[in-house]
Amino acid sequence: MLHDTQIICPTIDECKEVSPSLIKHVLVPFDESQIAFEAFEFALDLAKKYNAKISLITIIHSSILSSSFIEMSGHQKIIEKEKLKTVNSMLQTLQDTSKKFGVEVKSELVFSENVAETILSFSSHRNVDLIVMG
DSSP states (O other), X not given: OOTTOEEEOSSTTOOXXXXXXXXXXXXXXXXXXXXXXXXXXXXXXXHXXXXXXXXXXXXXXOTTTTSOGGGSOHHHHHHHHHHHXXXXXXXXXXXXXXXXXXXXXXXXXXXXXXXXXXXXXXXXXXXXXXXXXX
């Protein structure tokens, strides 16, 4: 089997190998959980095998959307800033890990009230071929 081929099965009796791979862009919604790390690991392996790129998206469901950042208390602002700093650091670590294996990874931090809609919208607007999530 070639390294950049993929098996597709329109029906169980019609499986065939196609080239090049249909998987070129993998989306990993990342929420800092252990299962999200495992999903990233799986996506990294797939991206390496299929010479695909990965998009990491972290969606923060936050009170920032329901009120102005200016209206937040000082304590609340500190919590939000620390949360952003932690998430950005973690996303950078995942990008650095991917570079070791020659896989292109881009990450985005998105504020949204609807996580599922945001994932679907992101995947359709960015031509994602596969979503890997925990």
